[in-house]
Amino acid sequence: SFELTQPPSVSVSPGQTARITCSGDALSKKYAYWYQQTSGQAPVLVIYEDTKRPSGIPERFYGSSSGTMATLTISGALVDDEADYYCSATDTSGIPYVVFGGGTRLTVL
Amino acid sequence: QVQLQESGPGLVKPSETLSLSCTIFGDSINSAFWSWLRQPPGKALECLGVLHYSGVTRGTTNYHPSLANRVTISADMSKNQFSLDLRSVTAADTAIYFCARVQSPQYDYYMDVWGRGTTVTVSS
Numbered sequence: 001s002f003e004l005t006q007p008p009s010v011s012v013s014p015g016q017t018a019r020i021t022c023s024g025d026a027l028s029k030k031y032a033y034w035y036q037q038t039s040g041q042a043p044v045l046v047i048y049e050d051t052k053r054p055s056g057i058p059e060r061f062y063g064s065s066s067g068t069m070a071t072l073t074i075s076g077a078l079v080d081d082e083a084d085y086y087c088s089a090t091d092t093s094g095i096p097y098v099v100f101g102g103g104t105r106l107t108v109l
Numbered sequence: 110q111v112q113l114q115e116s117g118p119g120l121v122k123p124s125e126t127l128s129l130s131c132t133i134f135g136d137s138i139n140s141a142f143w144s145w146l147r148q149p150p151g152k153a154l155e156c157l158g159v160l161h162y163s164g165v166t167r168g169t170t171n172y173h174p175s176l177a178n179r180v181t182i183s184a185d186m187s188k189n190q191f192s193l194d195l196r197s198v199t200a201a202d203t204a205i206y207f208c209a210r211v212q213s214p215q216y217d218y219y220m221d222v223w224g225r226g227t228t229v230t231v232s233s
Contacts (some may be wrong), residue, residue, distance in 0.1 A: 033219040035154070042207060042223040043154065049214065054221065086154055091216045095171050098144075098156035098218050 002026050002091040004101035011107040018074040020104045024088030025068050030089045031069030034063060037103075038083040046085075047072060074106070082108045111135040113208050113224035121202075121231050127195040131208030131224060138162050142211035144220060145182055145193040147204040149232050155204075159174045159211050160191055161220055198231045205229075 005023040012018045023034055031050050031055050035043035047063035050070060062073040074081055087101040117129035145157045158172035160182045170182050176195070177216070184191040195202060205228050209220035 010122050031173075031215075031217055033217075035220075037154075043220070044223070045219065045221050047152075048212075048219050048221075088154075088219065090219075092216050095174070096159070096216060096218060097171060097173050098159070098220075100154045100156070102153045 002089075002093070002099050004087055004089060004099055006085075006087060006101040006104045008102070009105045009107065011109070012077050014079055014108055015076055018077045018081070018106055018108070020072045020074075020085050020087075020106065022070045022072075022101050023068055024089065024101075026089055026091065026099075027065060028068050029068050030092070032063070032065055033088045034061075034070075034072045035086045035088065036081075036083045037086065043086065077106070077108045079108050082106055111210060111222045113210065113222060115206060115208050115224045115227040117227060119228055119230060120218045121229060122196055122233050123199055123231055124197055127198050127202060127206075127229055127231070128136070129193045129206055129227065130190050131192070133189045133191075133210075134208065138184055138186055138191060142213055142217070142218070143182075143184070143191045143202070144211045145180075146207045146209060146220070147202075148207070149201070149204040150224075152204075156218075157193065157195070159213075160184060161213075162191075165221070194200075200231050202229045203216075203229065 034047035050065040112134040161169040205226040210222040
């Protein structure tokens with residue numbers, strides 16, 4: 001089955017580098033996408049097609065992918081980066097549909 | 110700037126149909142694909158389906174396999190809106206429901222604009 005696995009939580013101090021992983025067999029063939037969801041807000045796309053940043057997303061957000069794992073790296077994390085982060089990919093083995101990972105709570109303190 | 114706004118009842122009785130609408134501002138429904146997603150309390154995001162309203166696949170709607178027999182996503186071009194109907198709801202359908210614009214490069218889907226979400230509770 002098409003599953004994406006994320007660690008439930010990651011914690012860093014302000015200014016440190018945060019790395020959030022997303023693993024799944026499908027990622028060896030499919031792009032990963034990353035969304036940031038701050039408390040009570042709608043998700044915001046921060047990385048698309050593994051590595052690309054939408055307009056307006058700070059350069060400290062960096063996406064990479066190798067084999068069956070995609071990684072979202074936040075360099076010099078800020079307190080404002082504290083949020084839930086979700087990866088996603090599209091299962092195209094049949095009728096296409098989006099699969100999300102379980103989400104990672106990033107704590108910056 | 111593209112904005113999406115969800116609307117609909119916040120309380121639905123078990124076994125009834127949950128119906129929501131999403132109004133699109135700053136874009137045309139003809140220009141892209143559109144989606145409904147949800148997030149149960151304390152849980153992850155789930156995409157209910159994607160409506161193709163542009164391109165060669167216009168008219169296609171792809172639903173999440175586990176919900177395909179209960180969900181319908183449709184569009185009203187005259188109102189620049191699209192809608193969600195989820196039938197035979199149970200407490201497990203209690204969630205924040207989001208509408209979103211979908212980009213689809215190379216058969217992938219990703220959501221680049223989201224509505225603020227609307228909370229729907231299923232309870233008698």
